[in-house]
Amino acid sequence: MKKDYIRPLDIRSGCVDMGHGAGGRAAAQLIEELFLAAFDNEYLRQGDDGAALAIPVGAKLVMATDGHVVSPLFFSGGDVGSLSVHGTINDVAMCGAVPLYLAASFILEEGFPLADLKRIVDSMAAASRAAGVPVVTGDTKVVEKGKGDGVFISTTGVGVVPAGVHISGANARPGDAVLLSGTIGEHGVAVLSKRQSLDFETTVVSDSAALHGLVAAMLRASDGVRVLRDPTRGGLATTLNEIARQSNVGMLLDEATIPVLPQVEAACELLGLDPLYVANEGKLVAICAPDAADAVLAAMRAHPLGANAVRIGSVTEDPHRFVQMETSFGGRRVVDWLSGEQLPRIC
């Protein structure tokens, strides 16, 4: 088919302009030459306003949506594109579902370099392809310069829950084991290290990854998995408090078992941050029946994304719903919700 556009999109030195969001020829060209070229699949190629999807009969659908406004857009171990795919796949997977499709909405700021946009979209396409979850529909809008932060991406994911699986944050019971799939804090530190105001040298790489494969392996290993959650913003501490509140239970953690990379610990020490509250994008917390803990842990450790999985504590009966921790120093303390933003100490 002959192309409608005589002059191709100037990806090398061009910028997003208001025309790319106006719905006219420029918008169509951006979609065709950038988004379609990257994501290419049968649903997108139909060019409809939405995607007609085949869903298994009688299946329970899971839908999750997530907005991505990370700054900086590119960081060690990923970028906003791959992050937007992993984050939403993980949200679907944490409901015990097999993720099937993604939808993506882009809000672009006028003046944003097309080369950077292509880099983000290519990374997103690669992540989606590697995960086996295609982007089947999408939308693009452009806002005036100064009204955005380069690129905002919202992704929505759809998945189906296999028969017999019932995962919810409300399912934790006293005595259950609290499992963690690996070291914490890498994503937050990797992003912080690239912030303009900090810009410190570190070997820490974001852990951004799609966890649905790991979840599938865990669910295959045992039917005793009750809660799954990925500790993203607010970190491990906030996630555990969310679960404690949802399930009306407490938790008792053993600080010495919680794995933190020395580089992450050092960066947090320097900035006065607590790794328990630093974001992760490729880790999960699982709560499972006590007699299932060993099998689930073994399955996690057999998967590349759960190689460092550990049991970090137990669910307790506690009407106050406190997450408490035996410190490695010998004392005990509350691990509280994050209050506002975690702010660096002054001295």
Place this chain on the structure above:
Amino acid sequence: MKYIDEFRDGAIAKKIQARLHAEAQPARQYSFMEFCGGHTHAISRYGIGELLPHNVRMIHGPGCPVCVLPIGRIDLAIQLALERGAIVCTYGDTMRVPASGGLSLVRAKARGGDIRMVYSGADALEIARREPGREVVFFAIGFETTTPPTALTIRTAQQEGLKNFSVLCCHVLTPSAITHILESPEVRQFGTVPIDGFVGPAHVSIVIGSAPYEHFAEEYRKPVVIAGFEPLDVMQAVLMLVRQVNEGRAEVENEFTRAVNRDGNLHAQALVSQVFELRNSFEWRGLGEVPYSALKIRPAFAEFDAERRFGLGYQPVPDNKACECGAILRGVKKPTDCKIFGTVCTPENPVGSCMVSSEGACAAHYSYGRFKDIAVKVEVAA
């Protein structure tokens, strides 16, 4: 982590704990004030209070720079952002301190003030270089630890001839605050706050050295042990204080020899005295006006003094009446003595300054220590 893990070793903590229990005389009460918020944080974060003998009490002092910042000073910074259109830059934990009219720097930012969190005065300087058309004010707070970097920032701005940069100087001095507490009626006259000694500041002492505390040991007969912020540092310092009390000594001892000496950092001290001079008086939140307890910018650097540049007039603002921060900062009350602690006043909605910074006595107790006596029951589901 090398040089950190060694000072968080639970096994060594148990040994110091055993020594403390052996040496603290049962018939005696020991009350020590840790001056620095860093120590308050470590005590709560690691549960050190539980490891000390029952007759050893730690009193949280006014050593958190965020906690002692009076409302009127934050109002000035907000005024610069909202009414004068300046870019106001400050350290992160200053952002949430309550100010007048239900505002804080975070809330003023949401109302359109250009308020930016920076990690150092040098970051603020960089913003001024990048945006020459805007007035950039660095809202500088802190004890002797953060003062030398601010001095350097002002000197650099002068050397570069920057025309759009100034500093709202709120730097305060540790020894003056300790004197103020020792001279307070609660300590001197009524004896309601018994202080048997001080855990001396860590980072502050790297700059000023241990010599400035000799006055307290000699004049007031109060032992001072300068300690690092790691939990073993704090426990060791408490043991050293117990020993001084037992032996009737009042000396300045240095537990933090890996970073502190008697003279401190002379280069930093010279820089500070080049740029700053003593204020006759300065209001501290909770302590009121404290004579010669803060610094102002010298006339030679007047163009970089935000108070002169913008003609700011300081207006003191009383604290919320229900808030006990003042008494808590003076060691008269504990956080749990405050009626609004944990109910009206929480880290999400801090009424008083002690609930804002993680180093504040109330925030430390709320975040780490509250309900620690509640039994934890682990039951295996049937």
